[in-house]
Amino acid sequence: MIAKVVYPRYAVIRLRGIPTTPRDIAATLDLLRLRRKFTMTVVVGSPDVLGMIEKANDWITWGEIDANTLAEVLKRRGRLVGDRPLTLEHLQRWGWRSFEEVALAFVAGEIDRLSCGRKVPAREGQRAPCIPYLKPFFRLHPPRGGLNSLKLHFSVGGDLGYRGPLINDLIRRML
Structure with missing residues (x-):
């Protein structure tokens, strides 16, 4: 049996x-x-995605997201196709009990992606492997308190590049 590799979620x-x-x-x-300023995506940290992140390192900031922050982002900024808000009723229709359950499943590696884009057949009594019709990005506000510098990396006092778990603080300031 081949073991499934669980990559971190960024x-x-x-x-x-x-x-x-x-x-x-x-x-x-x-x-x-990431087509506009102050948009966020949540990706699986596979080697090919990390290569793309490294290439765009001077335009983005990134880090490991935790389940609580992801649940809050889904509640407050999750949008469905047609620009409708993501609701608890929509999640329950596809077998999920709460935003926290979806966030925990994604961060733990039980599901590989949040967004399906279209209706995915789910077996009776089982939950969908993702959230159908969820837009694959989140539009955020500019951060409260502002940014330090868009020309320097996080390690030298700026805002760009890798910031690890501190990305959660920035996301909460942008909700």
């Missing part, structure tokens, strides 16, 4: 705008679904 937030972005970086950000 929140990736685009902090820099569109006009001066080189084409190759813009294409990478497009693949990550």
Whole structure:
């Protein structure tokens, strides 16, 4: 039996705008679904995704997201196709009991992605392997308290690049 590799889950937030972005970086950000400033996606930290994150490192910030923060993002910023809010009733229709259950399942690696994009057949009595019709990105507000610097990396006092679990504090300031 082959063991399933569980990669860490990362929140990736685009902090820099569109006009001066080189084409190759813009294409990478497009693949990550980060098409506008202050949008966030939650990705699985596989080697190919980490390569894309490293390539766009000067336009984004990223780190490990925890289940509580992800549940709060789903509650407050989750949107369905048609720009409707993600509701508890929608989750329950697909077999999930709460936002926290979805967040824990994703962070623990039980499900591989949050968004399906379309209706996914679920067996009777089982929950869906993701949230159908959920948009694969979250639109956030600019952070309360502002940013330090969009030209420096987090390790030297700026806001760009890898910030580890401290990404959760930034996300809470942006909700």
